Amino acid sequence: MFVGRRKELESLETAYQKGSFQFAVVYGRRRVGKTSLLRVFTQGKPHVIFFTGQQTVASENLALLSREILGDSAAGAAFPSIQVALESVFEHAKTEQIVLIIDEYPYLAESDPGVSSCLQTLIDRHKDTSKLFLVLCGSSMSFMEHQVLGHQSPLYGRRTMQLRIDPFTIFDVALMLPDAPIERVIELYSVVGGMPLYLSQLDGARSTQWNLEHALLRQDAFLYAEPQNYLLQEVRSPAIYNAVITAIANGYVRSKEIADVTHLATPQVARLLDALIELRIVERVTPVVKATKRQVIYRICDNLFRFWYRFVPQYAGTIEEGLGAAVAARIAKHDLSTFVGPAFEEVCRQWLMRQVVESELDVLPKAIGSWWGTNPNTRRQEEIDVVLEDADGELIVGECKWRNEPADVDVLETLMRRGTLLGRPIQRYYLFSKGGFTEACREKAAQVNDTRLIDLEQLL
Known part of the structure; x- marks a missing residue:
């Protein structure tokens, strides 16, 4: 198709x-x-x-x-x-x-x-x-x-x-999975990303757990071997690339951290990261505004690689024993919601850019991403999931909640408070929530100009 x-x-x-x-x-x-x-x-x-x-x-x-x-x-x-x-x-x-x-x-x-x-x-x-x-x-x-x-x-x-030619955004993913409800579309996107061939291996009419079991966590499944096969095709020494990707998947996201945990020289790690960025497996990320050199981090931007390196190595023996169904059940029950979170943030950023393209949002974007930094008052690390900077330096900020419970008023208030840390005029606040919103949250949003509450139905 x-x-x-x-x-x-x-x-x-x-x-x-x-x-x-x-x-x-x-x-x-x-x-x-x-x-x-x-x-x-x-x-x-x-x-x-x-x-x-x-x-x-x-x-x-x-x-x-x-x-x-x-x-x-x-x-x-x-x-x-x-x-x-x-x-x-x-x-x-x-x-x-x-x-x-x-x-x-x-x-x-x-x-x-x-x-x-x-x-x-x-x-x-x-x-x-x-x-x-x-x-x-x-x-x-x-x-x-x-x-x-x-x-x-x-x-x-x-x-x-x-x-x-880039991977599909969430909107074309939804077209490829016409039988999947919106929540499942986002879950499956978080697992395999927007590569058409990967998506063709899935059955949108089946549960996410079923797809994990049959499309990813079986030795004979195409997607089970795909990350390793891709590296074999693209690089000369897959082992050292494996080490770098594994380090990032395990939370070592700065160049020096990666060098320390892999026992590779820092210049070599830099070259490997550049190659992985060129392959669109890893991306270099900084806060959209007020970024410093110390805030440069690396993350896996290919969702299939992110899923594979997060789960397959630790369960490889179990999967090879034919227990992929048990692994899929465990991931679906204990890990999936947390795992989907970062992909949901990307989905929300894609939606915001689509609003711009379709003239639903009258801004000229200069950059879009996220922000993190230290609150000078509390000395604590804070972050904002979605930050869009326009050509005039003004900002649109958003918070993304991938959980079943409705987002309450405290989530919106926290977003507004964090927005002040950026030191720029805020044009609009967006709160994205899988579980909808409490009445108190809706009342607060109605009282504040340029505040939008977006649920899954509005996203797709």
């Missing part, structure tokens, strides 16, 4: 309708749905060449590319080189519009390191006369950002558009 990606499809279609030479770079993490997007884009178009690079030698990639260009009727025929094959497509596109998609371009470039220079020459020679719609697509974030889009690449400056 293909859902979402409306903006990406519109961008590709708008470029295609120009009828002139176009060079699109499409990239994003594995499993994020790049190939599905391009398949949908090419549906109904008369002249499409869709080639997928293989992790093999150049001669095999040449044979496969030749087959895609020449068609099945020319079985066994092949161009003498990849350059000649590509030259033929550029020449043919002088008389009719052709879409040439090279998926997994890093594999092709690895087998034939000169292919980027070849494309540079062909683009420079033919861009004014060719109607070719060229798409280079890849999952290696580092390669695509540095070797295709980067200034050191022969292709630098040739692209006419680029699309970074």
